[in-house]
Amino acid sequence: MRLSRSLAWLCVLAFGAVVFSSPAAAQSVNRAAIDDLNEQLLYVALPLTLFVELTLVYAIYRFRNNDRPKPTVDDPALEITWTAATGAILIFVGVSAFFVLLNPYISPAAAGPTDTGGQVADDMEVEVLAYQWGWEFHYPEANVTTQSRLVLPKNESVTFTLKSSRVIHSLYIPQLGVKQDIFPGQTTIARTKPTQTGSYRLYCAELCGSGHSRMDATVVVLNQSDYDDWVEQQQRASSTNGTTSSGTATSSANGTTTPANGTEAARISAPAARAHAR
Ligand SMILES: [Cu+2]
Numbered sequence: 001m002r003l004s005r006s007l008a009w010l011c012v013l014a015f016g017a018v019v020f021s022s023p024a025a026a027q028s029v030n031r032a033a034i035d036d037l038n039e040q041l042l043y044v045a046l047p048l049t050l051f052v053e054l055t056l057v058y059a060i061y062r063f064r065n066n067d068r069p070k071p072t073v074d075d076p077a078l079e080i081t082w083t084a085a086t087g088a089i090l091i092f093v094g095v096s097a098f099f100v101l102l103n104p105y106i107s108p109a110a111a112g113p114t115d116t117g118g119q120v121a122d123d124m125e126v127e128v129l130a131y132q133w134g135w136e137f138h139y140p141e142a143n144v145t146t147q148s149r150l151v152l153p154k155n156e157s158v159t160f161t162l163k164s165s166r167v168i169h170s171l172y173i174p175q176l177g178v179k180q181d182i183f184p185g186q187t188t189i190a191r192t193k194p195t196q197t198g199s200y201r202l203y204c205a206e207l208c209g210s211g212h213s214r215m216d217a218t219v220v221v222l223n224q225s226d227y228d229d230w231v232e233q234q235q236r237a238s239s240t241n242g243t244t245s246s247g248t249a250t251s252s253a254n255g256t257t258t259p260a261n262g263t264e265a266a267r268i269s270a271p272a273a274r275a276h277a278r
Contacts, residue, residue, distance in 0.1 A: 027196040027221075030105045030177030037100045041093060048089070106177075108159065108191045123159040123191065126150065130162065130169035130182045130204065133211030144234040148217040153227035154197050160190045172205035173219055179205060194221040 026032035063069065101107055127138040128150075138145045152158055162171055162182040169182045171190060180190035204215035222230060 025196065026177075027194060027198065027200065028105075028176040028178070029193045029195060030103075030191075031175065032177075032195070033100050033103045033106060034177045037096055040096055044089065044092065105157075105191045105193060108189045123157045124153070126152075126158055126160050128160050128162045128171060128182070129165060130171070130215075131165040132167065132209050133204075133215040135202065135204075135215070135217045139231070142231045142235065144231060144238070146234070150202060150217060150219045151227065151230055152194050152219065152221050153224045154194055154221050156224070157191065157193045160192075162188045162190060167208050168206050169204045169208050169215070170206035172203045173200055174203075175200040176219065181206060197221045197223060 026035050125140055127140060129136040129138070134148060135150070136145060136147055137150045160171065160178075160180070162180060163186075164182040164184045166184055168184070170179065171182060172179045173192075176192050176194060178190050178192050180188055182188055198221055200219040200221070202217040202219050204212060206212075208215065
Protein backbone atom coordinates (compact mmCIF):
# COMPACT_ATOMS: atom_id res chain seq x y z
CA MET A 1 0.00 0.00 0.00
CA ARG A 2 2.86 2.32 0.90
CA LEU A 3 4.51 1.58 -2.48
CA SER A 4 1.43 2.44 -4.52
CA ARG A 5 0.91 5.63 -2.52
CA SER A 6 4.53 6.68 -3.13
CA LEU A 7 4.15 5.94 -6.84
CA ALA A 8 0.94 7.94 -7.01
CA TRP A 9 2.67 10.92 -5.39
CA LEU A 10 5.60 10.57 -7.76
CA CYS A 11 3.22 10.69 -10.74
CA VAL A 12 1.46 13.78 -9.34
CA LEU A 13 4.81 15.52 -8.78
CA ALA A 14 6.08 14.66 -12.27
CA PHE A 15 2.84 15.91 -13.82
CA GLY A 16 3.01 19.13 -11.78
CA ALA A 17 6.65 19.71 -12.75
CA VAL A 18 5.80 19.42 -16.44
CA VAL A 19 2.62 21.49 -16.31
CA PHE A 20 3.89 24.33 -14.12
CA SER A 21 7.47 24.66 -15.32
CA SER A 22 7.68 27.27 -18.07
CA PRO A 23 10.51 26.61 -20.54
CA ALA A 24 12.98 29.42 -21.31
CA ALA A 25 12.04 31.60 -24.28
CA ALA A 26 13.38 30.23 -27.57
CA GLN A 27 16.45 31.93 -29.07
CA SER A 28 15.28 31.72 -32.72
CA VAL A 29 12.19 30.97 -34.78
CA ASN A 30 13.61 27.51 -35.61
CA ARG A 31 14.13 26.75 -31.94
CA ALA A 32 10.60 27.98 -31.12
CA ALA A 33 9.06 25.66 -33.76
CA ILE A 34 11.03 22.65 -32.47
CA ASP A 35 10.31 23.43 -28.80
CA ASP A 36 6.58 23.84 -29.54
CA LEU A 37 6.53 20.42 -31.23
CA ASN A 38 8.33 18.82 -28.27
CA GLU A 39 5.87 20.38 -25.85
CA GLN A 40 2.86 19.32 -27.92
CA LEU A 41 4.11 15.71 -28.07
CA LEU A 42 4.91 15.75 -24.35
CA TYR A 43 1.30 16.66 -23.49
CA VAL A 44 0.15 13.64 -25.50
CA ALA A 45 2.83 11.30 -24.15
CA LEU A 46 2.36 12.19 -20.49
CA PRO A 47 -1.24 10.94 -19.97
CA LEU A 48 -0.41 7.81 -22.00
CA THR A 49 2.64 7.11 -19.83
CA LEU A 50 0.59 7.63 -16.67
CA PHE A 51 -2.16 5.33 -17.97
CA VAL A 52 0.28 2.53 -18.87
CA GLU A 53 2.31 2.80 -15.66
CA LEU A 54 -0.75 2.98 -13.40
CA THR A 55 -2.30 -0.02 -15.15
CA LEU A 56 0.95 -1.93 -14.63
CA VAL A 57 1.16 -1.00 -10.94
CA TYR A 58 -2.51 -1.91 -10.46
CA ALA A 59 -2.03 -5.31 -12.15
CA ILE A 60 1.06 -6.09 -10.05
CA TYR A 61 -0.75 -5.15 -6.86
CA ARG A 62 -4.12 -6.72 -7.68
CA PHE A 63 -2.70 -10.10 -8.77
CA ARG A 64 0.29 -10.28 -6.41
CA ASN A 65 -0.95 -13.53 -4.77
CA ASN A 66 -2.06 -15.23 -7.98
CA ASP A 67 0.14 -18.34 -8.12
CA ARG A 68 -1.66 -19.92 -11.10
CA PRO A 69 -2.25 -17.18 -13.68
CA LYS A 70 -4.33 -18.10 -16.73
CA PRO A 71 -3.38 -16.92 -20.24
CA THR A 72 -5.47 -14.09 -21.67
CA VAL A 73 -8.19 -15.29 -24.03
CA ASP A 74 -8.73 -13.71 -27.46
CA ASP A 75 -10.46 -10.37 -27.30
CA PRO A 76 -10.89 -8.95 -30.86
CA ALA A 77 -12.55 -5.74 -29.63
CA LEU A 78 -9.64 -4.97 -27.32
CA GLU A 79 -7.08 -5.77 -30.04
CA ILE A 80 -8.82 -3.56 -32.61
CA THR A 81 -9.04 -0.74 -30.06
CA TRP A 82 -5.35 -0.72 -29.16
CA THR A 83 -4.26 -1.06 -32.79
CA ALA A 84 -6.49 1.84 -33.88
CA ALA A 85 -5.42 3.98 -30.89
CA THR A 86 -1.72 3.38 -31.62
CA GLY A 87 -2.31 4.21 -35.31
CA ALA A 88 -4.11 7.45 -34.40
CA ILE A 89 -1.25 8.49 -32.11
CA LEU A 90 1.38 7.76 -34.78
CA ILE A 91 -0.59 9.75 -37.37
CA PHE A 92 -0.83 12.66 -34.91
CA VAL A 93 2.96 12.58 -34.30
CA GLY A 94 3.68 12.35 -38.06
CA VAL A 95 1.34 15.20 -39.02
CA SER A 96 2.65 17.46 -36.20
CA ALA A 97 6.26 16.86 -37.27
CA PHE A 98 5.37 17.36 -40.94
CA PHE A 99 3.99 20.85 -40.25
CA VAL A 100 7.23 21.78 -38.46
CA LEU A 101 9.21 20.47 -41.44
CA LEU A 102 7.15 22.77 -43.70
CA ASN A 103 8.35 25.79 -41.70
CA PRO A 104 10.42 27.91 -44.14
CA TYR A 105 13.17 28.33 -41.54
CA ILE A 106 13.46 24.58 -40.94
CA SER A 107 13.23 23.65 -44.65
CA PRO A 108 14.49 26.67 -46.64
CA ALA A 109 13.32 25.07 -49.91
CA ALA A 110 9.77 25.73 -48.68
CA ALA A 111 10.52 29.45 -48.26
CA GLY A 112 9.56 30.43 -51.78
CA PRO A 113 11.53 32.29 -54.43
CA THR A 114 15.29 32.34 -54.09
CA ASP A 115 17.74 34.47 -56.00
CA THR A 116 20.57 33.11 -58.12
CA GLY A 117 22.83 32.56 -55.12
CA GLY A 118 20.30 30.19 -53.59
CA GLN A 119 19.42 32.36 -50.60
CA VAL A 120 15.86 33.38 -49.92
CA ALA A 121 15.14 36.83 -51.39
CA ASP A 122 15.23 39.64 -48.78
CA ASP A 123 17.29 37.60 -46.32
CA MET A 124 20.67 38.73 -45.12
CA GLU A 125 23.30 36.36 -46.55
CA VAL A 126 26.30 34.78 -44.88
CA GLU A 127 28.60 32.56 -46.95
CA VAL A 128 29.97 29.79 -44.77
CA LEU A 129 33.08 27.84 -45.72
CA ALA A 130 33.73 24.71 -43.66
CA TYR A 131 37.27 23.37 -43.86
CA GLN A 132 39.54 20.99 -41.99
CA TRP A 133 39.25 22.25 -39.32
CA GLY A 134 37.46 25.50 -38.90
CA TRP A 135 34.81 27.91 -40.09
CA GLU A 136 35.04 30.98 -42.28
CA PHE A 137 32.10 33.40 -42.48
CA HIS A 138 31.86 35.94 -45.31
CA TYR A 139 29.31 38.76 -45.33
CA PRO A 140 29.04 39.68 -49.04
CA GLU A 141 26.96 42.85 -48.51
CA ALA A 142 29.44 44.28 -45.99
CA ASN A 143 32.51 42.63 -47.55
CA VAL A 144 33.63 41.35 -44.17
CA THR A 145 35.16 37.94 -43.44
CA THR A 146 35.61 36.37 -40.02
CA GLN A 147 37.06 33.16 -38.68
CA SER A 148 35.42 31.07 -35.95
CA ARG A 149 33.07 33.90 -35.04
CA LEU A 150 29.62 34.39 -36.55
CA VAL A 151 27.93 37.68 -35.69
CA LEU A 152 24.23 38.08 -36.47
CA PRO A 153 21.67 40.85 -35.94
CA LYS A 154 18.62 40.07 -33.81
CA ASN A 155 15.21 39.71 -35.51
CA GLU A 156 16.62 39.53 -39.03
CA SER A 157 16.20 36.53 -41.31
CA VAL A 158 19.53 35.14 -42.43
CA THR A 159 20.37 32.59 -45.11
CA PHE A 160 23.61 30.64 -44.81
CA THR A 161 25.04 29.39 -48.11
CA LEU A 162 27.22 26.48 -47.06
CA LYS A 163 30.28 25.16 -48.87
CA SER A 164 32.95 22.70 -47.89
CA SER A 165 36.55 22.69 -49.08
CA ARG A 166 37.17 18.95 -49.02
CA VAL A 167 35.07 16.59 -46.90
CA ILE A 168 31.54 16.45 -45.48
CA HIS A 169 30.90 18.73 -42.49
CA SER A 170 27.70 19.74 -40.73
CA LEU A 171 26.74 23.16 -39.39
CA TYR A 172 25.11 22.73 -35.98
CA ILE A 173 23.92 25.56 -33.72
CA PRO A 174 21.75 23.72 -31.15
CA GLN A 175 20.43 26.79 -29.34
CA LEU A 176 19.25 28.34 -32.61
CA GLY A 177 17.79 25.04 -33.89
CA VAL A 178 20.03 25.04 -36.99
CA LYS A 179 21.56 21.89 -38.46
CA GLN A 180 22.59 21.30 -42.08
CA ASP A 181 25.12 19.02 -43.76
CA ILE A 182 27.76 20.60 -46.01
CA PHE A 183 29.11 18.68 -49.03
CA PRO A 184 32.22 19.38 -51.10
CA GLY A 185 31.32 20.58 -54.60
CA GLN A 186 27.77 21.50 -53.59
CA THR A 187 26.03 24.48 -52.01
CA THR A 188 23.46 23.75 -49.33
CA ILE A 189 21.45 26.36 -47.47
CA ALA A 190 20.18 26.88 -43.94
CA ARG A 191 18.08 29.68 -42.49
CA THR A 192 17.30 31.19 -39.14
CA LYS A 193 16.02 34.32 -37.45
CA PRO A 194 17.57 34.85 -34.00
CA THR A 195 15.14 36.36 -31.50
CA GLN A 196 17.39 36.72 -28.44
CA THR A 197 20.73 38.47 -28.12
CA GLY A 198 23.49 36.35 -26.62
CA SER A 199 26.41 34.08 -27.30
CA TYR A 200 25.89 30.55 -28.61
CA ARG A 201 28.08 27.61 -29.58
CA LEU A 202 28.45 26.36 -33.14
CA TYR A 203 29.79 22.87 -33.82
CA CYS A 204 30.66 20.62 -36.72
CA ALA A 205 28.30 17.66 -36.35
CA GLU A 206 29.91 15.33 -38.89
CA LEU A 207 33.07 13.38 -38.08
CA CYS A 208 35.52 15.02 -40.50
CA GLY A 209 38.99 13.93 -39.41
CA SER A 210 41.37 14.12 -36.48
CA GLY A 211 40.65 17.83 -35.82
CA HIS A 212 36.86 17.40 -35.79
CA SER A 213 36.53 17.97 -32.04
CA ARG A 214 38.24 21.36 -32.39
CA MET A 215 35.93 22.46 -35.20
CA ASP A 216 33.72 24.85 -33.28
CA ALA A 217 32.90 28.55 -33.36
CA THR A 218 30.99 31.20 -31.44
CA VAL A 219 27.74 32.74 -32.62
CA VAL A 220 27.05 36.22 -31.26
CA VAL A 221 23.59 37.75 -31.72
CA LEU A 222 23.54 41.55 -31.32
CA ASN A 223 20.89 44.27 -31.46
CA GLN A 224 20.69 45.86 -34.91
CA SER A 225 22.57 49.03 -33.84
CA ASP A 226 25.36 47.01 -32.15
CA TYR A 227 25.55 44.82 -35.24
CA ASP A 228 25.89 47.89 -37.50
CA ASP A 229 28.67 49.18 -35.22
CA TRP A 230 30.42 45.81 -35.42
CA VAL A 231 30.25 45.76 -39.25
CA GLU A 232 31.60 49.31 -39.38
CA GLN A 233 34.41 48.39 -37.01
CA GLN A 234 35.34 45.36 -39.13
CA GLN A 235 35.32 47.45 -42.32
CA ARG A 236 37.41 50.18 -40.71
CA ALA A 237 39.92 47.63 -39.45
CA SER A 238 40.13 46.06 -42.93
CA SER A 239 40.62 49.41 -44.67
CA THR A 240 43.32 50.37 -42.15
CA ASN A 241 45.15 47.26 -43.25
CA GLY A 242 44.61 48.17 -46.90
CA THR A 243 42.72 45.07 -47.98
CA THR A 244 39.16 46.33 -48.33
CA SER A 245 38.24 45.59 -51.91
CA SER A 246 39.39 42.00 -52.17
CA GLY A 247 37.56 40.91 -49.05
CA THR A 248 40.55 38.94 -47.95
CA ALA A 249 41.03 40.78 -44.68
CA THR A 250 40.33 38.30 -41.99
CA SER A 251 39.11 38.80 -38.46
CA SER A 252 40.41 36.22 -36.07
CA ALA A 253 38.39 34.67 -33.29
CA ASN A 254 39.15 37.45 -30.81
CA GLY A 255 37.73 40.06 -33.17
CA THR A 256 40.98 41.69 -34.20
CA THR A 257 41.65 42.03 -37.89
CA THR A 258 44.83 40.98 -39.57
CA PRO A 259 45.93 41.52 -43.17
CA ALA A 260 45.75 38.57 -45.50
CA ASN A 261 49.48 38.60 -46.11
CA GLY A 262 50.37 38.38 -42.37
CA THR A 263 51.55 35.04 -41.12
CA GLU A 264 48.49 34.53 -38.90
CA ALA A 265 46.08 35.52 -41.68
CA ALA A 266 47.96 33.44 -44.23
CA ARG A 267 47.42 30.50 -41.93
CA ILE A 268 43.70 31.06 -41.57
CA SER A 269 42.57 32.93 -44.67
CA ALA A 270 43.26 30.23 -47.22
CA PRO A 271 41.56 27.19 -45.76
CA ALA A 272 40.70 25.73 -49.16
CA ALA A 273 44.28 25.81 -50.34
CA ARG A 274 45.45 24.37 -47.05
CA ALA A 275 42.92 21.57 -47.19
CA HIS A 276 43.72 20.68 -50.78
CA ALA A 277 47.43 20.65 -50.06
CA ARG A 278 47.03 17.58 -47.87
CU1 LIG B 1 33.66 17.80 -38.23
